[in-house]
Amino acid sequence: MGMEPTDLDRRIWEEELAEFLPSRLFDAHVHCFSEAFCLSKPDDDPPEHKMTDACPMPVIGRDELTRIYDMVFPGRTVDRLLFGWVFRRVDFDGHNAFTAAQVAGQAPSAGLMLVHPQFTVDKVASEIDHHGFMGLKPYRWYADDEVGCRITDMLPEPLIELANDRGLIVMMHLGGRLGIAEEQNVRDLLDLATRYPNVRWDLAHMARSSIAWPLERSIERIRDVPSFWYDFSSVTYSDVLTLGFRHLPLDRIMFGTDFPCDLVRGTMVSFGLGWEQLAEDDIARLAPAHCDPRPTYTVYETLRAARRAIGFEGFGKKEIEDIFYGNAYRFIHGSGPDSGP
Template sequence: MIPEYESVNDFDREIWYEELEEFVPAKVFDAHVHLWDNIFCPSDTTWMNTDFSRLDAFSKEIFPGRELGYFILGTPTPGLDIDGYHKFMADEIAKSPCRLGSTIVTPQMTAEYLDDIIRKYHFSGLKPYRLFAEDPVNCRIRDYLPECLIEVADENQLCITLHMSRVDGIGDPENLADLEYFTSKYENVRWILAHCARAFNSYTLENNIFKLKDLPHLYYDLSAVCDVRSHYLLFRHEDLSRIMFGTDNVDAGGVHAKYITWGKGWQYFKGMDVPHCRKDATFVCYESLRSIKQAADMAGLTHDDVEDVFFNNAKCFFGFAANDFCSTT
């Protein structure tokens, strides 16, 4: 069954106005959002139907009074009608004033096919995903993003938004080795490591941040991560100009839940009814914002630093004009 959008409620507004209103800058560029339509998938799916207008309307609800821009990503869904989906993505991206987005790539694509798609639709980047690999849990980067497709990205000066696979994510030696190889060989490709390099649990970043910070052409989006220390490690040890805000809206960021951690694990959690405290849950993207705010305070970020993370870094990365935004009402 296709899920419905979750509405902004009184508790969400309480969180926004008590904790986030004074922290979130006037301009917000969301570097990690997804679009989808279930007509492109023949099997049952749990994604919400989200075109640009629906995404924009939802974003205006949760970021009241802000000017908004987006980097729009494809939604990775095995079995999708890839040709129809490319066109859908291109048509919807064109409705966004920034006109920035990445399309889905799969290991089955040839370099020639991808090059034709890029030239036809003018995508800004690629969105590979581990679900397209034969072993989605233990696959290496090259298993779901063949090097021939990275060569196309290099020739067209594209970015790649990468969700790490393997149990230890960026802490896995083979993932680090792949990134070291790809970032040094392909100088025209810029890599955006999604979800703080998939550090939903900060243990994966604890030691590896010092290796990542020395790799060229590497950037991060902060989307959906609710672990304060993951954000802190980036703010404290990385070049701030390589960090961009993101939400993972609407399917992941726009639901009332939180990504929680234990030991070396992490999982999506919707909360529970307990007698000793309030049971209300707010949006994942609000929980992520709360952790970003706390980490920014711990790391001593200035107001200008926060504005860079939320807007200026993306402006430099993507090269859009300051007026290429969807004004809120």
């Protein structure tokens, strides 16, 4: 199924989301994309374009993203913290230049540099200066062990030191089979945050806790670190958000879409100690006959979960506007937009 909203998508938007979602959004986790920078071959395994059915566009730049936002969040304006899609084999320089061009002159939107762990400090420093990036986006694909990697396997310490010197953001999708429940990840985060206090960390997907249990296990140990922030892209369980809203600083929780990923129709599912995104093909295989089997955009499941959790907490307009806009603005720019630092 393509990107265009189905009857079901429209119904969920109208019945559950249209009145809830503020008019101004800041997407703290969104990718730009161009097949031109993908160096994989079409038959590489795993395939590089898994999201193609959900988002069949060869290029997602500023204008395409605006069209996607208009389609999925009609009537909303959306500022962005943008970075390149994490192709396994990627033309880093081309993709980073493309990213920078998509946010040029678009403040308060900002861009992050996709980094390989073998990049030198000089290279990263000069690209940051040249392109005006606000931070770094490492990823586990580029570490030697893409599953068990530690933070410094994705972003070696000299680059963290550079980020500290420049006061940069690090967009961190944690590695490890247990995510933030991995003892090594917690120790590394606490150690790095102590030694490099000027780095602002976005622990993406609620510290890679699309389901509640990894965060439950570690939240008491990370909650008081002032440089940790959290985007809730790809989180579709309201209990994850309830956990965050009750135990993390509310001014450091941010909305994100992970587009083009969360244009996929489906949801995150939790099982045992694991989780995975259930997509249209998976649901078609299950072929549930006892209910309406049509899925909606994963990002709508995130918003439904957020609406429920916000309702449980009884948050008002100010908290909702901060979660969907102000917190990300202050994460990126330090203060503003209108409610002070």
